[in-house]
Amino acid sequence: MEFDWNGVTHVTKVDPAKPLPGDLGVLAGTDLILVGGSDGVTSENTLDAIGELESAAPDVPVFQEPYSGDHVTRETVERADAVAIPAVYNGDRANFVGKHVDLFTEVARKPEEVLGSSVPFVGDAIREQATEAIVDLVGSLFGEGYVVQNPDATAAATAGVAGTYTPDQVAGAALATEAFYGFPVFYVEYSGTYGGTEDVTAAARYLEETTLLYGGGIDGEKRAREVLEAGADAVVVGDCFHDDPAAFRATIPE
Amino acid sequence: MEFDWNGVTHVTKVDPAKPLPGDLGVLAGTDLILVGGSDGVTSENTLDAIGELESAAPDVPVFQEPYSGDHVTRETVERADAVAIPAVYNGDRANFVGKHVDLFTEVARKPEEVLGSSVPFVGDAIREQATEAIVDLVGSLFGEGYVVQNPDATAAATAGVAGTYTPDQVAGAALATEAFYGFPVFYVEYSGTYGGTEDVTAAARYLEETTLLYGGGIDGEKRAREVLEAGADAVVVGDCFHDDPAAFRATIPE
Numbered sequence: 001m002e003f004d005w006n007g008v009t010h011v012t013k014v015d016p017a018k019p020l021p022g023d024l025g026v027l028a029g030t031d032l033i034l035v036g037g038s039d040g041v042t043s044e045n046t047l048d049a050i051g052e053l054e055s056a057a058p059d060v061p062v063f064q065e066p067y068s069g070d071h072v073t074r075e076t077v078e079r080a081d082a083v084a085i086p087a088v089y090n091g092d093r094a095n096f097v098g099k100h101v102d103l104f105t106e107v108a109r110k111p112e113e114v115l116g117s118s119v120p121f122v123g124d125a126i127r128e129q130a131t132e133a134i135v136d137l138v139g140s141l142f143g144e145g146y147v148v149q150n151p152d153a154t155a156a157a158t159a160g161v162a163g164t165y166t167p168d169q170v171a172g173a174a175l176a177t178e179a180f181y182g183f184p185v186f187y188v189e190y191s192g193t194y195g196g197t198e199d200v201t202a203a204a205r206y207l208e209e210t211t212l213l214y215g216g217g218i219d220g221e222k223r224a225r226e227v228l229e230a231g232a233d234a235v236v237v238g239d240c241f242h243d244d245p246a247a248f249r250a251t252i253p254e
Numbered sequence: 255m256e257f258d259w260n261g262v263t264h265v266t267k268v269d270p271a272k273p274l275p276g277d278l279g280v281l282a283g284t285d286l287i288l289v290g291g292s293d294g295v296t297s298e299n300t301l302d303a304i305g306e307l308e309s310a311a312p313d314v315p316v317f318q319e320p321y322s323g324d325h326v327t328r329e330t331v332e333r334a335d336a337v338a339i340p341a342v343y344n345g346d347r348a349n350f351v352g353k354h355v356d357l358f359t360e361v362a363r364k365p366e367e368v369l370g371s372s373v374p375f376v377g378d379a380i381r382e383q384a385t386e387a388i389v390d391l392v393g394s395l396f397g398e399g400y401v402v403q404n405p406d407a408t409a410a411a412t413a414g415v416a417g418t419y420t421p422d423q424v425a426g427a428a429l430a431t432e433a434f435y436g437f438p439v440f441y442v443e444y445s446g447t448y449g450g451t452e453d454v455t456a457a458a459r460y461l462e463e464t465t466l467l468y469g470g471g472i473d474g475e476k477r478a479r480e481v482l483e484a485g486a487d488a489v490v491v492g493d494c495f496h497d498d499p500a501a502f503r504a505t506i507p508e
Contacts, residue, residue: 105426172359
């Protein structure tokens, strides 16, 4: 997936199961929108949210961030600018590799769906065309190396998180992302609570190519600045986008 | 890890717990040597084997392929040309991500060991130097996306393999390697038995950047050729290297 992460310092996380704020003008100044959530999310409400956000903020890239394979359809993949798929280091097997291989297996064996049902599947040329169409399609998928650090969050239960990571383990997962798994993003997620700067400092030390995102409890300028100064490339702001537009505006760096 | 996989068609897998053949001249024509195994392997016998192989075949790159974190020491990392770490798609969590994060965590928090014990750890400059030393060190580590397809092999038990993959799943794991995890190698491992060409054909369809290795039951020219013609970039030959030098020679493409 080709995307220039340089200059991304503010990410808005939109839960498609929640109503959007009345005035989407608050999005001015955000650099990227992620659409996804744990509760009540479907591919349909994801498509609706992407549509509204694209109309309101046509210059801001809109990525889908699915928490489950059934949020992803050919339509969401084609409609979103990219699909950011969490791989949860401190989750269970399913949430680091299991669901991901299932998704790629499903895509890999449905060339007719990818090409459109009108294409007859005969001969090597068609087979090759189908393979290329699939490679194109998955070209917009990429991984986010996640650590979910709030054990009480729905996201933790959804991802099978058995325990949070120490800052040393966060640093290890960051180094593994940079040097081994090669995901373009490493994401420290405190989901609804503010985690402070310790994990961000630990992770930032080993990330050069990888973009470091921090999310959780960012409710104004102070915390946004704190986390960015500790080494995050961008803050991810979700709750107050839906609940408190003024606070949300204050999280966007000048 | 920078390594040119083009032109690698024959890989020799050496078990450091087994005696090497008397005449290491049989290695002429192999393109790469992997040193590793499941039973009785230690960092010490790994270092011994690397030393002997490097003397006997100075032009052939020698990689360590550890099956457990305790096979890897700073010395093995520095001595081997690279360290190829299996990530087993159809294994348990520990063997796809758990052990790996543990290893990177251990490396990430031992800067003094990496730099040498004589360096005093004071100040930001030293901290930065330590970080760079660690980034350098892990630069020689890379991942191999593995599927272990012989459920009775020691490797399957070691990796917590609960079941083998269908060819569709092998294709999905291959596509995930190419598009998502970004390991430079995808490895179909039949470990001691011959798996035929079905999995290789399924995987090859989706691999462009990724090198496709097949290992298991390659005991002569016929099977080596079969697997290469089905789309493997290279065959991996282990057992007969130790047991039957003439058969081993016959597996090396002209």
